[in-house]
Amino acid sequence: MRHIDYKSLDENTVVELACEGDNQAFGELYERYVTRIYNYFYYRTGSNEDSEDLTARVFIRALKHIENYDNRGVPFSAWLYRIAHNLVANWHRDNSRRKIIPLDDYLVSSLPSDAPDILAESNEQQEELLDAVRSLPEDRQQLLYLKFVERLPNAEIGNIMDRTEGAVKSLYHRTLQALNEDLSTHRAKKPGKRTKR
Numbered sequence: 129m130r131h132i133d134y135k136s137l138d139e140n141t142v143v144e145l146a147c148e149g150d151n152q153a154f155g156e157l158y159e160r161y162v163t164r165i166y167n168y169f170y171y172r173t174g175s176n177e178d179s180e181d182l183t184a185r186v187f188i189r190a191l192k193h194i195e196n197y198d199n200r201g202v203p204f205s206a207w208l209y210r211i212a213h214n215l216v217a218n219w220h221r222d223n224s225r226r227k228i229i230p231l232d233d234y235l236v237s238s239l240p241s242d243a244p245d246i247l248a249e250s251n252e253q254q255e256e257l258l259d260a261v262r263s264l265p266e267d268r269q270q271l272l273y274l275k276f277v278e279r280l281p282n283a284e285i286g287n288i289m290d291r292t293e294g295a296v297k298s299l300y301h302r303t304l305q306a307l308n309e310d311l312s313t314h315r316a317k318k319p320g321k322r323t324k325r
Contacts, residue, residue: 206287260310
């Protein structure tokens with residue numbers, strides 16, 4: 129039996145081998161996607177333990193159903209994200225609690241100065257943004273994760289979210305508009321800064 133260098137193979141070839149029952153090929157797919165799937169769950173649950181458990185479930189389910197995978201010209205990751213989306217939706221329903229999304233792990237601020245007043249203002253703005261994102265519906269939070277953390281194109285996001293590319297663009301536009309309105313409302317309600325005497 130000849131040795132196959134799975135790392136050098138393109139995704140479609142590795143997926144085909146995995147669909148034919150090649151466990152080493154599936155192991156290569158696991159290596160390629162485990163971190164991204166874990167990050168997706170951590171973003172959605174805020175729990176390391178639950179993220180590890182859900183990530184394991186995705187790959188167990190994928191392995192169990194790999195022979196049914198139908199490559200319709202979309203990346204294999206879209207199939208994994210669809211499994212992950214279903215699992216996290218069930219997780220939230222089973223836990224029936226508000227989602228805690230640690231976006232601060234993903235938002236990196238680059239401050240031009242580390243002066244205390246600039247740092248405090250930047251932290252305040254970041255908290256306002258995080259609060260606004262946390263108040264969005266689940267599908268909009270998922271869209272922002274896929275767009276800004278995973279940096280996926282609209283077409284791939286559409287495959288994951290089971291929407292057309294046009295619907296993703298529209299949802300993205302409405303999401304940014306809602307965030308902007310929420311932040312504007314929040315700032316308008318904020319009491320003015322006191323001046324020193």
